[in-house]
Structure formats: structure tokens, C-alpha cells
Amino acid sequence: MNFFHRQAEARRASRRLVAAFVFAVIMVVIAVDLVIFAGLSFYQGTQGYYLPLRDWMAVHPGTVVAVTLAVAGIIAGASLYKTVVLSGGGGLVAQSLGGVRVSADTTDPLQRRLLNVVEEMSIASGVPMPEVYLLEHENGINAFAAGHNPSNAAIGVTRGALTALDRAELQGVIAHEFSHILNGDMRLNLHLMGMLFGLLVIALIARTVLRLVAQVHGGDRRRGVIIPVAVVFAVTLLIVGYLGLFLGRLLQAAVSRRRESLADASAVQFTRNPRGLRDALIKIAAHAGGSRIRTLEVEQVAHMLFAPGTRRLMATHPPLIKRLKAIDPRFDVRQIEAARARLIGRPRSHSQPQSQGRPQRRAAGWPQSGTAQTRGDVIRPPEALVIVQQVGSPGTAHMQSARKIRESLPETLIAAGQRPDSARALLLALALNAPGEVRELQIRFIDQELGTVISAEVAGLQDEVDRLMPTQRIPALLRGYATLRQLSREARVELVSCLNGMMQRGGKGGLHSYVLRKLAQVHLLDELQPVRTGHALSxxxxxxxxxxxxxxxxxxxxxxxxxxxxxxxxxxxxxxxxxxxxxxxxxxxxxxxxxxxxxxxxxxxxxxxxxxxxxxxxxxxxxxxxxxxxxxxxxxxxxxxxxxxxxxxxxx
Known part of the structure; x- marks a missing residue:
């Protein structure tokens, strides 16, 4: 299944999810209606005017319609509210779980290794660098990817994953999460989160009613029959609310299990190294903390996680043993016991990455910045079919090339991409035309639109940017997006406007500059406007x-x-x-x-x-x-x- 088939499958899954959600809402609305109508009928009966439920509904059609619309509106409104909140991007999901953003200039060796792996995946797959979050207080081995598209994605990793996994295993886990980013699963998962909240809201209302009744009952015991009736009504409504939760979990399990199996297969294809992903799953089975997430919000994101975050009746993931055998048919369960023994006996220092700090700037065999390639600027392309299969599905060669590129980027540009203001200046410097009159016109335009300080910083980066190899320019652009997201929305809108103006002043030439401006424009707009609408064209x-x-x-x-x-x-x-x-x-x-x-x-x-x-x-x-x-x-x-x-x- 290639990228386009996976995208089509994600769209079909989204349509099926919407249909299933509508069915679940109808079931919950009917159940809540029956509880409310039975309560109203009983209350009228206490006033000496009792009617059977069916007759009561026939006598009060206006009330039936109003209550039905109100209940449906509450569920739909809660779902829409949650969806709008989540439109802020994957970072909001990570923060709701207690995640803390990993700074681009971190000196912690484990965090540095994590950022390096994510950056290499970003370069290899051709998508912007996602924000990276660490769930510092979670000792289980787990991870997730969240967002509406690659441009507003975030990857979260637990402390347990950082300390227990070696680089190859961490790379397997991150490849699994990148497959969710590339396959369109993240948008589907956020839609599912919104729907789950809508189905859960009735239970939340029932809990609130119970708390209010308890307070009233404790303060005034002269309420006669009202308090017992209210308690029965609230408990019944709570039970019905958990019907919505049950249906929501069914949706989670139905959507998630297949997408997780697909992500495992894509991760193996991504890295061409099943050992990393396999050994990560083995360590989860052997680890004392397993893959558990202790935060209360874990239920809402259970379908997003790399491995089950909590025990539940309707599992969101295939069993670990089944996943392991799908990755490695020769897997033996005794490997779990061997891994458990190694984890127990391993000294703490073994959790550290083998090389601390940043690797050497230039990888062996990689050309220096500003020098011509030995074979010129012409390459022999792979077969067209091969390239089509690589869309959204990078392989080992791309990963190896990405690591060399990451290690070859100049320190000056690395530092510039670590702070929001300088990352903005770096993006603009990369988007400039070649030296000449057009470039001077563009710099004056930047000065006019964004101010003298920013235009001066752009000018200061020009020489270093001009010395970049063509193969380094797009990676240098993509790696700064996670930092750019720290700018205010107003500043990002101004940046897009400035890029549009630069494109208009780019003249008829400047192909390389046009490419970088276009990439910057696409990814910034995707981050600012993550929800795209419109019918498919032919x-x-x-x-x-x-x-x-x-x-x-x-x-x-x-x-x-x-x-x-x-x-x-x-x-x-x-x-x-x-x-x-x-x-x-x-x-x-x-x-x-x-x-x-x-x-x-x-x-x-x-x-x-x-x-x-x-x-x-x-x-x-x-x-x-x-x-x-x-x-x-x-x-x-x-x-x-x-x-x-x-x-x-x-x-x-």
C-alpha cells in the first residue's frame, strides 16, 4: 500500500468514523431522551396526573422535540468545541498530557539524541521538523504523534522511552510515529478525540448533577421526595452517559487497531531495519512500567499512543506478541525474558547515548559547503515508479543521507534555527534570490514589512546561506519550523505576507529561491490554517x-x-x-x-x-x-x- 492508497484509506476511515459517530449520537440521544421523559412522566405522576411513557410523549410532542434537539446539540457542541481547541496543533495534546517542549539548544544527551533522530526523519521524509515534547514524569515506554498535518505536528516521548531505548530502538519508535504523520492518521485521531469528548459529555453532566445534589442534600434535608428522585435521575443519566463512553471506545478500537498495524509496517519500510522497532516492543513487554501512562487524560489519547497506555476492555492496539510476530515471524517469547534480565541488570549509565553532544560537523564523504559536487548538478533519476513509491515512504538511503546532511549543516545556521526571531531571519535569508539587484529589492521590502532589526539579521546570514550546498538548503529550511511555531500568530501571519511579497518581487528567474519560498509558504499556511475544506476535483x-x-x-x-x-x-x-x-x-x-x-x-x-x-x-x-x-x-x-x-x- 503506497502513500496515495494510505491517504485514500484514511479518507474512507474518516467517512466511516463520521457515520459511526452519528449512529452513536443517535443511540445516546434516544437513551437520554427516555431517561428524561421517564423522569418528567414520574414527576407529573407525583402531582396526581400519571401517564404511561408512550402516552406522555404523544401528549407533549413539543417537549420531545425540544429535549431531543437540546441533547443532540449538547453532544455536537461539545464535540465541536473540543475539535476547535485541538486545531491549535499537536503541541496542545502533548501539553495536556504533561509534556514539556524539548528546546532546540538542549545540552541533555538523551534529549539531544531524540532531537537528532526526529530531525533526520524530517529531512528524509521531506516534511517540517515537528515540535518534540518530553513526558518527564512518565516511566513507561511510549510515544505519540498529534496534529492536523505535518506542519503543525508534535511528537511526544516518555522519559521511560528515552532512558530504556537505544538509538536504533528509538529510531524505530519515531519512524512509527512519522508514519502516522505521513499517512494522514493524525487528523483522523484528532477528529476521534473530538467525537469521544462529545459522547462523554453526558456522563460529565451527570457527575456534575450528582455533586450538586450531594451539596444540596448535605445542607438541607427537608427536600422531601425531590432529592431521592434527583439522585436516581442523575445515576441513571450517568449510566446512559457511560453508554456513550462505551460506544466511543468501540470507535477508538475499530479505527486504531488497523492504523497501528499499518504504522508498524510503514516504520519497518521507513528504516529498513525491523530490529529497532521489534526490540522496542520487546522492551515494552519486559519493562517494569510497560507502556503505561499515568495521567488521567490517557483515555482520550489512547488511540494515538505507540503502545497501550492503560489497561482496558476494548484494546486500541493489537497484542504485543501479534505485533512482534508480524514484524519478525521468527520471534520467540523467550526473548522477552532475556530482555527483562538485561533491563534489571543494566547499569544506569547504559541508558545514555553512545556519543554525547553534537557529532562531528562533517560526515565522511560529504562535500563541504560552497564546493561543487564531483558529478556536477545533474543526477540520473531512479525509475519513475520508484519515485512514486517513495512519496510519503522514504527508505534507508534517505535516512543515511539525512544523517549526513544534519551533521554537515554549519554551526552558525544551527544556532540561528534555535531561537524564534533568528529562525525567522534564517527562513527569509534562504528565500532570497541570488545576489544582485532583485535581492537588494527584497531586503528593502523585508525592512519595510518587518523592521530594520530583522532585515539586518537576514543580511548577516546571507554569506553563510550562500555557501550552502543545494542539498542542504531545503533541510536547513525544514528544521526551523518547530522553532517558528513559538512566534505569535500575528508574527507568523506577517511572515507569510512578507514571503508573498518577496515572491512577487522575485522576477522571472530565481528557480531555487522560488522553491524555498514556496516550501516556506506551504508549510506556514498549513500551520496557520490546519483545517482545509472543499470538494475533491477531477x-x-x-x-x-x-x-x-x-x-x-x-x-x-x-x-x-x-x-x-x-x-x-x-x-x-x-x-x-x-x-x-x-x-x-x-x-x-x-x-x-x-x-x-x-x-x-x-x-x-x-x-x-x-x-x-x-x-x-x-x-x-x-x-x-x-x-x-x-x-x-x-x-x-x-x-x-x-x-x-x-x-x-x-x-x-
């Missing part, structure tokens, strides 16, 4: 946008106009085999491409898969791939929300 209605997209891509990948036209035809023929829009490169291509990508992003997953296949036919038409083409392809895929890992030379 390829039939976006022919004009296809013409713009493929014309721009073909022209930037070929210096010869004839070859560019042939490359255009090769790709567009895959989408429109009979009648195709004519090749024509627009003069204002950057602005038109932005608008076209906004509409093409509304294609259904199956149509996006065909579109990416066609794009690859265009770029691979001449059997070569320039770095400019590769970067533009990644920016296009980011605009389509199909994260593409770095394209790796198939001959390397």
Missing part, C-alpha cells in the same frame, strides 16, 4: 492548471525549447491521452503556478498519484535530472501535500 476540470504546471516544469528542465515541448507531451499524455492542452510557458509563471497548485491540491488521492506519475515522465524524459528540476518537483509535491523525499542519484 482531472477533467483542472486542464488549465495542468498546462501551467507541466509547461513550467518542462521549460525549467530543458534548455532547448523543442525538448521541453517533447517532455511536456510525455507527461501530459499520461493524463489526457486523447486531447491535450497545448504547451505554453506563461510569462508570470511563479504567480500562475501558485494559483494552479492551490487548485490541484484538491484532487483526490488517486488523481494525485496519476499526476505525480505524469510529472516524473516529464522530468525523466531526457534521462537526466538537474538539481533545479528535483527541487521544483519537491516544491510541487509539497504544494500537493504529497511529501517527496530528496531524490537520490540512482548511480550513487
Amino acid at each position: 482531472l477533467r476540470v483542472v486542464r488549465g492548471d495542468i498546462q501551467v504546471l507541466f509547461s513550467v516544469l518542462a521549460r525549467h528542465g530543458h534548455s532547448d525549447g523543442v525538448e521541453a515541448r517533447r517532455a511536456y507531451e510525455a507527461g501530459v499524455h499520461h493524463l489526457y491521452p486523447r486531447e491535450r492542452p497545448a504547451y505554453a510557458v506563461p510569462g508570470d509563471w511563479a504567480r500562475l503556478l501558485d494559483a494552479s497548485l492551490g487548485r490541484l491540491d484538491r484532487l483526490a488521492p488517486a488523481a494525485k498519484e496519476r499526476l505525480v506519475e505524469a510529472l516524473l515522465k516529464t522530468v525523466a524524459h531526457d534521462g537526466r535530472l538537474t538539481l533545479g528540476e528535483a527541487e521544483l518537483l519537491r516544491a510541487i509535491c509539497a504544494g500537493l501535500h504529497c511529501p517527496l523525499p530528496p531524490v537520490i542519484d540512482s548511480d550513487a
Whole structure:
């Protein structure tokens, strides 16, 4: 199952979830109605006017409708309220569990190792660096990913996971969580959290009524029959409320178990190393704290966790043994006992990472910043089918490359990405055009929009940014997003506005700068507006946008106009085999491409898969791939929300 199939499956699961939620709400509303109507009928009976329940409902149709709408409105309102609160991003979920954000400049070796692993995953998968949170007081081995999309995602890890897992095992757990980020599971999980709160709200109201009744009963015992009736009513309502909780847990279990199995498989594919994930699960089975989360909010996030956070009747995860055997068919349960013995006998210092602090700046064999690559700026692309399979599914080669890139980034830029203000300046410096008149115009615009202090900081980073290798520029951009989220919303909106203005002042050239500005724009807007709406479009209605997209891509990948036209035809023929829009490169291509990508992003997953296949036919038409083409392809895929890992030379 590739990225596009997983996205389609997530959409189907979301539709099934909504249908199941509507059914659950109907069941709860009916049950609550019956309790309320029975109570009202009984109360009238105490006044000498008793009617059977059915007759009472027939006599009071207005009350029946009003109560039904009120109960349904309370459930829907509570669900909507929770959903709106969660739109703030995955960091809110982490904070509700007691998580503390891990600072980018931490000197703690365990936290540094965690950040390094997450950053490598981010570079390898082509998505922004998520915020990282540590559940400091949780000794069980567990983790989770939360958010609406990769741009507002957060990853949480327990202290037990940091101290008990080695780097390979931690990498397996983080790969599992990144698969949730890439597969579209996080949005589904947040929707489920909102729905669960709606179903639970009746029980919460019943608890409140019971507390109020207890206070009244303790202060005044002259209430006659009212107090006993109120207690019976509240207890009955509480029981009905727990019916909603039961149905919510059914939803959790139904949605979560399959997605967790899929995430395990994706994590193994991600790292190509089943040992890390397998050994992490073995340690959970052997660890004294298991995977337990002690906070009271664990029930609401049970379906998000890497492993079960609490014991419950309807499990949200497949059994550990089943997961282990799916990863490693040769797994033997005796390995758990061996792991338990090692954990008991292991000295405390063994939990520390093997290398403390930051690794050497340059990995062996990695080119220095500012030098030309030995093979030039042209690589031989893998087969188109291979690249399509890599969308949202990076592999071992991407992980190895990501680690080298992370270790090669200059210290100056690393430090700049650790503070919100300097991270903003770094993003703008990366988005500048090449040195020249256009760049000076852009810096003056930054000064006008954001102030002299920020423009001066941008200018101060230019030389270091200009020395970056092309392969380092996008990772340098992506790693700063977790820090940028610490800016106020107003500051982030101003930053997007500034990027839009820079794009308008970018001129007709500057492909590399356009790519970085586009990536920055996409991810910032996704973070600011995480909930996207709109019906899916078909390829039939976006022919004009296809013409713009493929014309721009073909022209930037070929210096010869004839070859560019042939490359255009090769790709567009895959989408429109009979009648195709004519090749024509627009003069204002950057602005038109932005608008076209906004509409093409509304294609259904199956149509996006065909579109990416066609794009690859265009770029691979001449059997070569320039770095400019590769970067533009990644920016296009980011605009389509199909994260593409770095394209790796198939001959390397």
C-alpha cells in the first residue's frame, strides 16, 4: 500500500468514523431522551396526573422535540468545541498530557539524541521538523504523534522511552510515529478525540448533577421526595452517559487497531531495519512500567499512543506478541525474558547515548559547503515508479543521507534555527534570490514589512546561506519550523505576507529561491490554517492548471525549447491521452503556478498519484535530472501535500 492508497484509506476511515459517530449520537440521544421523559412522566405522576411513557410523549410532542434537539446539540457542541481547541496543533495534546517542549539548544544527551533522530526523519521524509515534547514524569515506554498535518505536528516521548531505548530502538519508535504523520492518521485521531469528548459529555453532566445534589442534600434535608428522585435521575443519566463512553471506545478500537498495524509496517519500510522497532516492543513487554501512562487524560489519547497506555476492555492496539510476530515471524517469547534480565541488570549509565553532544560537523564523504559536487548538478533519476513509491515512504538511503546532511549543516545556521526571531531571519535569508539587484529589492521590502532589526539579521546570514550546498538548503529550511511555531500568530501571519511579497518581487528567474519560498509558504499556511475544506476535483476540470504546471516544469528542465515541448507531451499524455492542452510557458509563471497548485491540491488521492506519475515522465524524459528540476518537483509535491523525499542519484 503506497502513500496515495494510505491517504485514500484514511479518507474512507474518516467517512466511516463520521457515520459511526452519528449512529452513536443517535443511540445516546434516544437513551437520554427516555431517561428524561421517564423522569418528567414520574414527576407529573407525583402531582396526581400519571401517564404511561408512550402516552406522555404523544401528549407533549413539543417537549420531545425540544429535549431531543437540546441533547443532540449538547453532544455536537461539545464535540465541536473540543475539535476547535485541538486545531491549535499537536503541541496542545502533548501539553495536556504533561509534556514539556524539548528546546532546540538542549545540552541533555538523551534529549539531544531524540532531537537528532526526529530531525533526520524530517529531512528524509521531506516534511517540517515537528515540535518534540518530553513526558518527564512518565516511566513507561511510549510515544505519540498529534496534529492536523505535518506542519503543525508534535511528537511526544516518555522519559521511560528515552532512558530504556537505544538509538536504533528509538529510531524505530519515531519512524512509527512519522508514519502516522505521513499517512494522514493524525487528523483522523484528532477528529476521534473530538467525537469521544462529545459522547462523554453526558456522563460529565451527570457527575456534575450528582455533586450538586450531594451539596444540596448535605445542607438541607427537608427536600422531601425531590432529592431521592434527583439522585436516581442523575445515576441513571450517568449510566446512559457511560453508554456513550462505551460506544466511543468501540470507535477508538475499530479505527486504531488497523492504523497501528499499518504504522508498524510503514516504520519497518521507513528504516529498513525491523530490529529497532521489534526490540522496542520487546522492551515494552519486559519493562517494569510497560507502556503505561499515568495521567488521567490517557483515555482520550489512547488511540494515538505507540503502545497501550492503560489497561482496558476494548484494546486500541493489537497484542504485543501479534505485533512482534508480524514484524519478525521468527520471534520467540523467550526473548522477552532475556530482555527483562538485561533491563534489571543494566547499569544506569547504559541508558545514555553512545556519543554525547553534537557529532562531528562533517560526515565522511560529504562535500563541504560552497564546493561543487564531483558529478556536477545533474543526477540520473531512479525509475519513475520508484519515485512514486517513495512519496510519503522514504527508505534507508534517505535516512543515511539525512544523517549526513544534519551533521554537515554549519554551526552558525544551527544556532540561528534555535531561537524564534533568528529562525525567522534564517527562513527569509534562504528565500532570497541570488545576489544582485532583485535581492537588494527584497531586503528593502523585508525592512519595510518587518523592521530594520530583522532585515539586518537576514543580511548577516546571507554569506553563510550562500555557501550552502543545494542539498542542504531545503533541510536547513525544514528544521526551523518547530522553532517558528513559538512566534505569535500575528508574527507568523506577517511572515507569510512578507514571503508573498518577496515572491512577487522575485522576477522571472530565481528557480531555487522560488522553491524555498514556496516550501516556506506551504508549510506556514498549513500551520496557520490546519483545517482545509472543499470538494475533491477531477482531472477533467483542472486542464488549465495542468498546462501551467507541466509547461513550467518542462521549460525549467530543458534548455532547448523543442525538448521541453517533447517532455511536456510525455507527461501530459499520461493524463489526457486523447486531447491535450497545448504547451505554453506563461510569462508570470511563479504567480500562475501558485494559483494552479492551490487548485490541484484538491484532487483526490488517486488523481494525485496519476499526476505525480505524469510529472516524473516529464522530468525523466531526457534521462537526466538537474538539481533545479528535483527541487521544483519537491516544491510541487509539497504544494500537493504529497511529501517527496530528496531524490537520490540512482548511480550513487
